[in-house]
Amino acid sequence: VARQSRLGSYTLIAGNLSQIFPGTHSLLCLLYVLTMPSRAATTKPLNLPDLSRLTLLVVDDNNDSVDMLAAFLRACGANVLEARTPFRALGYFQTTPRLDAIITDLAMPEMTGVDLLKRVRAHPRRSRLPVIALTGYYEDYAQADGFDAFLRKPVNFDELCSAINRLVRRRKST
Amino acid sequence: LPEHAAVIAVLILERPMCLECIASKSSLSIAEAEPYLQRIGLGLELLVDEGRCRTCGEPRTVFSLNRLS
Numbered sequence: 001v002a003r004q005s006r007l008g009s010y011t012l013i014a015g016n017l018s019q020i021f022p023g024t025h026s027l028l029c030l031l032y033v034l035t036m037p038s039r040a041a042t043t044k045p046l047n048l049p050d051l052s053r054l055t056l057l058v059v060d061d062n063n064d065s066v067d068m069l070a071a072f073l074r075a076c077g078a079n080v081l082e083a084r085t086p087f088r089a090l091g092y093f094q095t096t097p098r099l100d101a102i103i104t105d106l107a108m109p110e111m112t113g114v115d116l117l118k119r120v121r122a123h124p125r126r127s128r129l130p131v132i133a134l135t136g137y138y139e140d141y142a143q144a145d146g147f148d149a150f151l152r153k154p155v156n157f158d159e160l161c162s163a164i165n166r167l168v169r170r171r172k173s174t
Numbered sequence: 175l176p177e178h179a180a181v182i183a184v185l186i187l188e189r190p191m192c193l194e195c196i197a198s199k200s201s202l203s204i205a206e207a208e209p210y211l212q213r214i215g216l217g218l219e220l221l222v223d224e225g226r227c228r229t230c231g232e233p234r235t236v237f238s239l240n241r242l243s
Contacts, residue, residue: 062216062217064213064216065217067179067180068179068214068216068217069218071180071183072218075184153216154216154217154218154219154220155217155219156218157218157219157241158242159242162242
């Protein structure tokens with residue numbers, strides 16, 4: 001008989017010893033097997049948004065930002081490509097068969113996120129790709145048009161994931 | 175990545191935690207853990223509050239990632 005207790009799961013096994021050892025008196029044997037709960041069974045899963053099956057491109061010249069965002073997006077199940085420069089991001093356009101969304105910083109040397117957006121919109125195959133802007137200089141770029149979402153840095157993680165899911169769904173439905 | 179930063183970020187993902195506990199759980203000294211928190215705060219919205227640490231129970235400055243409820 002298998003049961004659950006506060007200590008874990010246990011199994012009660014009952015039998016007649018005379019069947020095992022002929023000649024002995026009939027004796028009911030109770031065996032109590034305590035099984036400690038496995039670590040996996042007791043660990044509460046993290047309450048993370050679901051981004052599985054998505055390929056996301058994170059573009060930021062700040063290593064810490066891109067590392068941190070990529071780590072969290074991967075923890076949510078996404079396949080994450082990291083680009084430290086917009087030029088590297090453009091390289092991914094040519095080499096990556098599937099891309100679901102771009103999350104880009106705006107203030108970057110050589111090419112800003114706004115310029116990167118223009119390149120995306122002019123691209124023959126990627127023009128409808130959702131592009132999410134992240135910036136610490138929100139006021140400077142408040143007039144920037146064309147982004148599918150515009151989020152302030154440091155970003156609220158749930159807000160970012162929610163924007164990604166919403167935009168990817170919207171793109172698929174059109 | 176800075177694996178420590180990822181570990182710390184996950185530690186404070188669901189519960190406010192004091193610097194002492196963050197350091198202890200990520201196998202760092204307090205002096206080492208603090209810069210990682212600053213780096214996390216550059217990219218992700220970090221809440222710094224006075225409250226009870228959900229790990230040790232002490233009333234201290236606690237850190238958590240801001241989540242939408």
